[in-house]
Amino acid sequence: MHAMVRRTHEERVLAALRAGGALSRSELARRVGLSRTTLSEIAASLLRRGAVVVVDTDAATRSGSGRPAERLALDPAAGQFLGVDFGHRRVHVAVADASHEIIASGAAPYDDESWTTRIGLALGLVDRLVAREGLHFGALQAVGIGVPGPYAGDSSGGSPVAWHRHATPGGLHDAFADRFGTPVFVDNNTRLAALAEAVSRPDGPTDLIYVRLSDGVGGGLVVAGSLVRGARGFSGELGHVTADPGGVTCRCGKRGCLETIASVPAILATCRDRGVELTDLRDLAVAVDRADPVVEAVLREVGTTLGRVLGAAAMVLDPVDVVVGGEVAHVAPVLVEQAAATLRYELHSVPTDTPRVVRASRLGDHGGALGALAALFHESPLLAGYAAPEAVAGHQSRRSAR
Amino acid sequence: MHAMVRRTHEERVLAALRAGGALSRSELARRVGLSRTTLSEIAASLLRRGAVVVVDTDAATRSGSGRPAERLALDPAAGQFLGVDFGHRRVHVAVADASHEIIASGAAPYDDESWTTRIGLALGLVDRLVAREGLHFGALQAVGIGVPGPYAGDSSGGSPVAWHRHATPGGLHDAFADRFGTPVFVDNNTRLAALAEAVSRPDGPTDLIYVRLSDGVGGGLVVAGSLVRGARGFSGELGHVTADPGGVTCRCGKRGCLETIASVPAILATCRDRGVELTDLRDLAVAVDRADPVVEAVLREVGTTLGRVLGAAAMVLDPVDVVVGGEVAHVAPVLVEQAAATLRYELHSVPTDTPRVVRASRLGDHGGALGALAALFHESPLLAGYAAPEAVAGHQSRRSAR
Incomplete structure (x- = not known):
């Protein structure tokens, strides 16, 4: 040869x-x-x-x-990769070797909203993992970081989304780059969880719309096997699609965003408005178990609204799967069932089996950290819109040459 | 070297x-x-x-x-490319040489709904062009064909969309393949027009959402520089996104699809319901010119609904541009203005200049035929989801190797 x-x-x-x-x-x-x-x-x-x-x-x-x-x-010894996911209440860290094996992982909770504290906690957690597992970070290849809220990239000095209560500081990227001396990749953690879902499929990356119902509502898209970043880094913002034009005011300033209806706090508030006192997801799980008809009605209504928003997105994108994530998807299966039924109606005009509506189960709490690792492993090929122009040109010539 | x-x-x-x-x-x-x-x-x-x-x-x-x-x-003599666009009322044909120069083009009207007649007319039109321009089709490289309505590909025997009144026959592909002995590429013509819009930008393909208001309402997406096909070939179906859940029944069977509100017949019908007799687009143009307040109110309402649907799609996709096509966009600029204003509101939570909302002007009637040519010239690199798995693997390795 x-x-x-x-x-x-x-x-x-x-x-x-x-x-x-x-x-x-x-x-x-x-x-x-x-x-x-x-x-x-x-x-x-x-x-x-x-x-x-x-x-x-x-x-x-x-x-x-x-x-x-x-x-x-x-060779696993050929490199390690660090995935970090800053959630709303805790940071998850996962270290993988070059064969994609997770060799260490852990989490640290926080209440404080300060990013200085969070970053300190994350770095301390990494130190403890390194000490405990006897890792040598001389082989660390790259760090991937998931953050809550829209993230427009470092060129804009972190997240410029002032209304978001977890607005990401510009210093996040540098804190990890300085500490580890490796490339650092930062993106919205829900988007990274979407990527983790997509690449975890047995047949390789699957086109999907991913939505996560949590304290807020976020989402991510994988199109033609690639994570979609969007022109300005704001793709997948399903939580701020208007679901009810005359609805209540959202923290973003609009009225009736999906988040004002389908986030966990919104679901609990609607139940309370109808006379069922629930303070957290555990209460909701109990109410679902005892088949509380008021709670079931609320969950069906939320599922219908979610199904409409997902249906519109699926009508435009024609994905293989629609994945509903967040603990509430597991606690309240009726919500996902209703969303699936409404989505089937919305896609009535498309004469095929509609996308499967599935719960994001396998990745659980580590979705963001695993997604950050997936982003590192897959680099640009899975990151449509992240690629430099030259890479697109190269891609083009290779395909045309077939 | x-x-x-x-x-x-x-x-x-x-x-x-x-x-x-x-x-x-x-x-x-x-x-x-x-x-x-x-x-x-x-x-x-x-x-x-x-x-x-x-x-x-x-x-x-x-x-x-x-x-x-x-x-x-x-070398222009190195090959010719034939683009065909079967519109609702006429077929357009354009022939380009390898330097992308259009060397011949023409159109033939039809009333008949039969595909046999349409195909015959298209082939006759090509014959006349060949004779008139002295073309030699020995160098014909490929044929691209745009068809109205969703098109799921030949594997399904043409369009299986039974409710669509222009359902594409399975024989369309073969009729051209047999006649010219070249590869034939068939896709929805609105999607191809979206591609033509995207590639006509001075900076190369631009990410956009394209919607065309015509007898029906269709759309297309370009994401990360690639035309999105969707998992089953049904992406971009903006016309059948539910805009008013309790609205009138659509020909597809659902209620309140965007098409029941924003298609040209729907706009004319709404004007008539409010006492303004309009029979066609020319009447609408006259009414707009004389600043008829009833017609203007209708157009603002349609623009608001269109802006909401486009806003939801833009929230999910974060495109560079949102392009509104179809003659009505030119006849009734107030509709596009209102859609742009509503879209600005819908994207309120995204702290950047929102996508530009622009009219699809430059390509006019030939959008579909030019899009079919663009699809041929760009082959797989612009056709996300059309590529074979090996091409994706090749793409991946090339990018990772950077």
Whole structure:
């Protein structure tokens, strides 16, 4: 094989492993578009040089019969990746090696709204993990950080969203860059959770609309396998789509945003307005369990409104899945059921099976931190709109050359 | 320069010219990511072999001072491309050469709803153009066809949208493929018009939401520089987003779709309901000119509804532009103004200049045919979701390798 051809092949195999974690030789051959023979030759060379290692076999996951196939991955020691998710009430941290294995993770709660405190807590948490697990961050490749609220990028000095109570400071990026001396990638944590959902699918990234019902309501989009950033970094703001033009005033200043109806505080407030005193999600879970008819009616109404907003978005985007996240989706399945029913009606004119409406379950609380890691592993290919113009040009020429 | 490196560079230059039409050496160097020196060397070799020709200079379009630069393009004789747009009342045809120059175009009206008749008319029109312009279709590279209504692709045997009165027959693709013996690409014509709008921008493809108000209401999306197809080929269906849940029944079966409010027949019907007899767009234009207060109120109401639907979509997608197309956008500017004002309100929570709301003007009636040509020129890079998995893998590896 010509040396230059070989190097190109090697780069593509390494990129596939960087994006996909551990893969068998057949999976690699398919993803990279090489024959099994060529792939084996490339893999042998990479194994010999120690760039790639055999991590396990696919015995646990394979569906067919026959001998289990070895799975290859980048040498785990070749690099570590740090994912950080600043939630509303706590920070989650996850460290992954180059084979996508989570080697350490933890969380620290906070009440304080100050970002100085939060950043300090996060760095302290990382220190404790490093000490406990005996990690060596000399191999740290990059840091991905999820933050609440819209995030328009560092060029604007952090989040310029003044009305958002967790407005991200411009110093966040620098605090981590200075500390670890690596590239730091910051984005909205709900968007990163959408990416984590999309890449966790067995068939690779799936086009989806993700909405998270929590203290606020946020969302993210994956289109054509790529996380959509938007022209100004504000895509996926489902929480501030107007759901009821004459509704109550939202913290953003508009009336009747989805968030004023479908956030957890809004749901609890509506229940209270109808005479059912609920103070938190646990109370709501109890009320759902005892089949409280007032609470069920409220959840159905919220589900209908959510289904309308998601239906409009799905009509425009035609996704594979619509994913509803946030604890309330688990506590109150009737809400998700009703949203799914309304969405089916809204997509009535599209003569196919409508998108599946599914609960975001698997990633749980770590969605943002795992999404931050996913963003690092996948780099630009999953980040539509993040790519520099040259990358788009390169992409274009490669596709046209097919 | 190594022969293989040279060939890769040549392929990228040819791809850039295929996608971008005539370009100067500096533009080419920037798009392909090569130095001016390397680019000049590659260009010289392509010019020598006749693959590329000098078509003109950028004297007419350049903004700076200095000597006008030569613009290079693929040899126009190297291939022709046929764009066909089946509108509601006529078919448009445009033939472009490899330098993106339209070398022939024409239209033929029809009343008949039969697709056999329409296809016959289109093929006859092409024959007349060929005869009149002395074209040789030996160099025909591909045919792009726009059709009204949702189009889910040929795999489903044409459009399965039974309620749509212009449901596309499965035989459309084959009729052109058999006749011309080239690849044939079929898509919804509004989506193709969106692509034509996006690629006609001076800075290259712009992220936009495009809506066309006509006999029906359709739309298209360009996200991260790519036309969005959707998981099932149904993206951009803005006309069937519910704008008024209790509204009148739409031909699709739902209630209060945007199309029941903002299509041209719906606008005329609302004016008639309020006592102003209008039979067509010309009547509407006259009423707008005489500042009829009833008509103006109707147009403001329609604009508000349109702005809400576009606002929700823009909140989710964060596009650069929102483009309103269809003749009524020109006849009734107050409608577009009001939609822009409502959209500004809807995007209130996003602390940036909102997307510009612009009228789709430049492409006029030929939008669909030009969009079909744009789809051919740009092939997969502009068609997110159209690409085969291998292309995505290739794209990924290239970006990761940066």
